[in-house]
Each structure stands twice: as C-alpha cells, then as structure tokens.
Amino acid sequence: MKKLLSTILAFCIAFSFSVTAFAEGISISAKSAILVERSTGRVLFEYEADKQMPPASITKIMTLLLVMEAIESGKLSFETEITASEHACSMGGSQIWLEPGEIFTVHELLKAAAIASANDASVALAEAVSGSEEAFVELMNQKAAELGMEKTVFKNCTGLDEEGHVSTAKDIARMSAALLSHEKIKEYSTVWMDSLRNGETELTNTNKLVRFYKGCTGLKTGSTDEAGCCLAASAERGGMELVSVTLGSPNTDERFAAGRKLLDYGFANFAVAKPKPPVEELRDIPVSHGVLDFITPVFEEPETYLLPKGQEELVEQKVELSESLEAPIEKGQIVGKVTVSLGGGEIGSYNIIAKEAVEKMSFGAALKILFLEAVSTK
Numbered sequence: 001m002k003k004l005l006s007t008i009l010a011f012c013i014a015f016s017f018s019v020t021a022f023a024e025g026i027s028i029s030a031k032s033a034i035l036v037e038r039s040t041g042r043v044l045f046e047y048e049a050d051k052q053m054p055p056a057s058i059t060k061i062m063t064l065l066l067v068m069e070a071i072e073s074g075k076l077s078f079e080t081e082i083t084a085s086e087h088a089c090s091m092g093g094s095q096i097w098l099e100p101g102e103i104f105t106v107h108e109l110l111k112a113a114a115i116a117s118a119n120d121a122s123v124a125l126a127e128a129v130s131g132s133e134e135a136f137v138e139l140m141n142q143k144a145a146e147l148g149m150e151k152t153v154f155k156n157c158t159g160l161d162e163e164g165h166v167s168t169a170k171d172i173a174r175m176s177a178a179l180l181s182h183e184k185i186k187e188y189s190t191v192w193m194d195s196l197r198n199g200e201t202e203l204t205n206t207n208k209l210v211r212f213y214k215g216c217t218g219l220k221t222g223s224t225d226e227a228g229c230c231l232a233a234s235a236e237r238g239g240m241e242l243v244s245v246t247l248g249s250p251n252t253d254e255r256f257a258a259g260r261k262l263l264d265y266g267f268a269n270f271a272v273a274k275p276k277p278p279v280e281e282l283r284d285i286p287v288s289h290g291v292l293d294f295i296t297p298v299f300e301e302p303e304t305y306l307l308p309k310g311q312e313e314l315v316e317q318k319v320e321l322s323e324s325l326e327a328p329i330e331k332g333q334i335v336g337k338v339t340v341s342l343g344g345g346e347i348g349s350y351n352i353i354a355k356e357a358v359e360k361m362s363f364g365a366a367l368k369i370l371f372l373e374a375v376s377t378k
Helices: 002-017 056-073 106-116 119-130 133-146 169-180 183-189 252-269 363-377
Strands: 018-020 027-029 032-037 043-047 081-083 103-105 193-196 201-204 216-224 228-237 240-249 270-273 285-288 297-299 305-308 315-321 334-342 345-354
Touching (some): 027 240, 032 252, 043 252, 056 106, 056 169, 103 106, 106 183, 169 228, 169 240, 228 252, 240 252, 240 270, 305 334, 315 345
Antiparallel strands (some): 018 027, 032 043, 081 103, 315 334, 334 345
16 A cells, blocks of 8 residues: 555656646656747747746846846956855855855856855855845845846845745746846856865856757756756857746756757757848938938848748848938938848838938028038139
8 A cells, every 4th residue: 555655646746747848749847947039038938937936046047147237337346355244154055165254256256156056155246236135135126027027026145945935937037038148147157167265166067058968058057845956048059049947847857858858949940030131222312302412221230030940041021212201301210111021921120211310401501511512622
C-alpha cells in the first residue's frame, strides 16, 4: 500500500509540473512559461504566463536593471566603492560571504550578483542606489509599474521567499527585455567563470546555458522551496534576440531543458527583418508658393518585423509620395508613406518626411532672396 501511495504521489507531482504547450512539438516541465522576441515584444509562446508565482532570484533582474540605470544617470559608476553593511552581510542563500565594512566596487558586486546570484552583493548594490533595501524595493515597484508589470509585487531585492513577493512569466519577460537594452549588462550575464578577492572567491554562473547554448546572452536563474526552479534565458542569433521565462520547474535539469526547448522553437520558426528603405524611388517634390521650388524627402527609420523563418526576402514595399506641396512646410512633415507587405497582406508602414522646412513666399522673403543672389554674383 505504501508503495502504491508513493507511486500515486510521484505521478501527481510530475503531473502538476507537466506542460504540453499549444505550439506543436513543445513539451516542457514548468508551471508557467513564455517566449518573447525582444525587439518587437511579440509573444511566440505562452502557458499560464499571467499566473502569479514566487520569482526567486529572477527578482535580481530588476535589481540589476536599476543599478544599470543608476550608472547611466551618473549616480553610480562601475568604480564606485561600496562598504558592506551588516544588513547586506546578513543575507542567506547564495552569497559571496561579505563581511561588515568590506569594500567592493560596483563592478565587482555586479559580477557577484549577475554571475553567482549573490544575495549579499545584491543588497549592497541596492543600498548604494537608494540608501536602504526598503527604499530600493519601493523603487523596484515603481519601475515595475512603469514597465507595465501589473501582477508583480516586490518585497525584497534578492528573491528570497517572502509572503506577497510575486511576479509572472509575462512580467519577467518585460523586465528582462528592459535589462537587455543595456548592452553593458551582457559583459556580466554572459560570463561563465570569474573570481573576486584576488582569485580567492570563485564565481561560476548559475545559468548553464551561458556555457552550453549558442548565442546565449544571459540572463538569470532562481530557485527556492516555494518557487521551484526558475529561469529567464536570453539568446541572440541572426539579429534576433529571444527571451524565454519558465517558472516552477521541478529541478534544475528540467529548468534548463525547458529554456532550451523554447529558445530552439523560436530560432527554428521565426526571424526578424528590417526593410531597407527604397531610396531609388524617392524624388524631389515640387513646392508652390514657397521660398524653395522643391523639397527633398527622406525616410523615417523602418521598424523591425517578426516573420516566419524563410520569408525575410519576400517582404515588399510600396512607396506613396505627394505629387506636390504648398508652403509653408515644416521640417519632419509627413509627405508620403511606405507600405510594407508580405504575401499580399500589409504588415506595417513607415513615413516619408520633409528633410527641411520651407517658408511661405512673402515680400520680405522675396527681398531676402534677391539680396542673397545679388551678393553671390559679385
């Protein structure tokens, strides 16, 4: 009977973690998951992506994001020295065993937090940004609201289990994309091994994909008793960067397998394309009643499109340009449009604008033109 009960219990536990995704060929062990293309924000796969769950150390993505913003704003620098407080040194879990009064640079503590998921280093960084962990957590929640992370509540900056400290796969994907927009973070998140204290403290990345997955750019692991094993994984190939988030896997092997499967699915089935503006189709546009007879139009920057893989070369563009314009014309005024289509269906567009302003002809403007022409002929 005991053996039967054990078998039933094991089956129930396995079933609670089993996910057969709606995308053909994907089966992962996680309670919640999402796959997003970073530049477009397009969701390629999701399962229970809005389910609130403890995020464990994936929380540190927000901590790292706010530190990077503090560096960018000049509040901190990579060489700023931070003295470890007793509170920072009191953290349990993953750590670099900070001692009260010990001094490290922001650069060194970023290594510890991003590579080894050090809780003490994360709190020391938080205190350097906001003065206390409590004030920093307020900043974390403000940033979460700014990013549209509607189902996230942070209670600490480390991800240690705490009642009410929750997020979702979708929200985590948003903050992961925000962190990855700071290219400098990849100098930390892609490091497999490093050290501190002149080699005395070794750092090994908790994210095995950094070493074993082609194009991996990070990002963060997490695991606690309540959260299970979690992973926010990012990778870039062929100009496309994907972010996968899996929460609640039963063990570390399943966590990495889930992240790898989602990334594989994305790279196998999708690609990004940024149309090259058809400059050969541009022409000067006649202007009536202006101080100039023509204006030169220019293209706005086209956006990036996510496409089924193999269809990047099938994108077509149609230029629509004003036949003529009447002054006055403002610099940047829309004078045309490029329609982007695939297989006969419109997928987007971008504007053609005036490169310069054109003043309406007036008596004073005419006198000025005559004067300048007279001067130039002397």
